[in-house]
Amino acid sequence: MNYALNVDHCRGFLDALAVLNGEASDLCASYELQRLPDAPDLVTALGLRVEDYALNVIAPARDLPAPLWQxxxxxxxxxxxxxxxxxxxFSSDHMQTAPPGRFRACLxxxxxxxxDMSLSGxxxxxxxxxxxxxxxxxxHWDEIAFExxxxxxLLHFSHSD
Known part of the structure; x- marks a missing residue:
């Protein structure tokens, strides 16, 4: 499997789990693996992402410079x-019914x-x-960056209503 296909495989995996964790819940689960904008360093790239988010996702759109996000x-x-x-x-009540132990560890x-295949090194x-x-x-959210x-x-996990 080549690099681009494997990133898409990871995204598909995350999409499926977001659906499963949003099912039977009033919360919207968002699980994403996205390439960050080009920048001189990681914090600047993350800042460009949240600035873009504020202008293109938040309604109404706002100019929120990266330093405001700390x-x-x-x-x-x-x-x-x-x-x-x-x-x-396994964040939703629905997914909490999955057998603990080996099944969850395997997933x-x-x-x-x-x-690892996508982002080795x-x-x-x-x-x-x-x-x-x-x-x-x-x-609430968790984010992990790879560089x-x-x-x-950026590997992004969040719940919204």
Whole structure:
């Protein structure tokens, strides 16, 4: 499987899990793997993403400069990435009925293997940010950034109503 097809495979995996975690719930689950805009560094790329989000997704559109979001990044280990995926893949009451143990571990591992094939050699960072006052981003979210040689991706999980 080539690189582009494997990124699409990861996106399909995330789309399916978002549907399963949004089913039978009043929450909208959003699970995405997206390429970040080109920028000199990771925090700037993340800032460009939220600025674009404010102008093109939030209604009404607003100019919200990146510093208002107070974006920070920190190294993210494999165990933390697995924990984030486990939490989001089984976040809804509907998905909580999935058998614990091996079944859940296999689902998370299958996704992480596809992610490894797509983003092998990338460094992994947890992303923290705050919503600017008066702005709605999501009820809660987790974001993980991947970076290698100026190429960056964002793994985004969120619930909104």
């Amino acid at each position: 974006i920070t990044v920190a190294p993210c280990g494999r165990a933390q990435l697995e924990q984030v995926c486990q939490r989001w893949f 998370v591992n299958a996704f992480l293997e596809a992610l 990338f460094t992994v960072h947890s992303v923290k940010m705050t919503q600017p006052p008066g702005v709605w981003y999501a009820i 290698r040689d100026g190429e960056r991706y």
